[in-house]
Amino acid sequence: MRSIYYWPPARDARQRPPFQQAYPPDGVHFNINSFLGPLDTHKGKLYVPPGRYQRFLSEYHAAFHDGYKLFLSERYGSHPFRYFVELDFPWELPEHLVEHAFRRLWPTLCRAVRDAYRLAAPSLRALVSMRTPYKVHVNCPQLVTTELQAMLARDQLIDAAR
Numbered sequence: 001m002r003s004i005y006y007w008p009p010a011r012d013a014r015q016r017p018p019f020q021q022a023y024p025p026d027g028v029h030f031n032i033n034s035f036l037g038p039l040d041t042h043k044g045k046l047y048v049p050p051g052r053y054q055r056f057l058s059e060y061h062a063a064f065h066d067g068y069k070l071f072l073s074e075r076y077g078s079h080p081f082r083y084f085v086e087l088d089f090p091w092e093l094p095e096h097l098v099e100h101a102f103r104r105l106w107p108t109l110c111r112a113v114r115d116a117y118r119l120a121a122p123s124l125r126a127l128v129s130m131r132t133p134y135k136v137h138v139n140c141p142q143l144v145t146t147e148l149q150a151m152l153a154r155d156q157l158i159d160a161a162r
Contacts, residue, residue: 016041017063017070023048023056035071046072057141064129083117083143083150085109085157087136095133102136105161109138112160116153117143 020041023032034044048056064070074081087105089098110124127139145153 011067011069013069014039015068017059017066017068019056019059019063020046022059023052031075033073033075035073040071053141061127070129080144080146081150083113083140083145083153085113085138085154087138089134089136091134093134098130098133098136108160109157112157113140113143113153116149116156117145119143 014036023046024042025045026047030042030045030047032046032048034040034046037044060070060072074084087102089101093101110126113119114124125140125142127137127141129137129139
């Protein structure tokens with residue numbers, strides 16, 4: 001992990017980035033959910049066609065660095081999806097201790113994921129964000145998995161962290 005990014009305090013959490021307008025749901029089909037639900041663009045349901053996914057990630061990343069608070073997750077159902085880990089820490093834990101715990105857990109997490117998916121050492125690429133000071137999200141957009149594989153990787157991570 002190189003650094004922890006802090007959102008600029010200027011933006012209200014309800015402000016939505018303009019790029020989301022370009023991804024309306026395809027009829028009833030959508031593959032991105034928002035935790036803001038009806039308060040978000042397209043009522044919290046976005047559809048990103050596979051051919052535009054890299055562009056979507058670039059726009060998402062730019063909006064994140066522009067100070068927007070983003071509450072998006074991929075909707076995968078039983079289909080293959082991009083690997084992610086959500087780490088929940090106790091609400092009473094001070095934020096600096098959450099950051100410290102995550103920094104200590106990061107090498108273990110990387111090693112467990114590399115082992116579970118038989119990846120070469122430097123090949124794990126991840127986007128790390130904090131949805132709140134107590135929820136750390138690790139998204140691996142280049143690692144496509146299934147629910148069973150992800151559960152096995154989760155078990156390896158838990159065993160390695162003990």
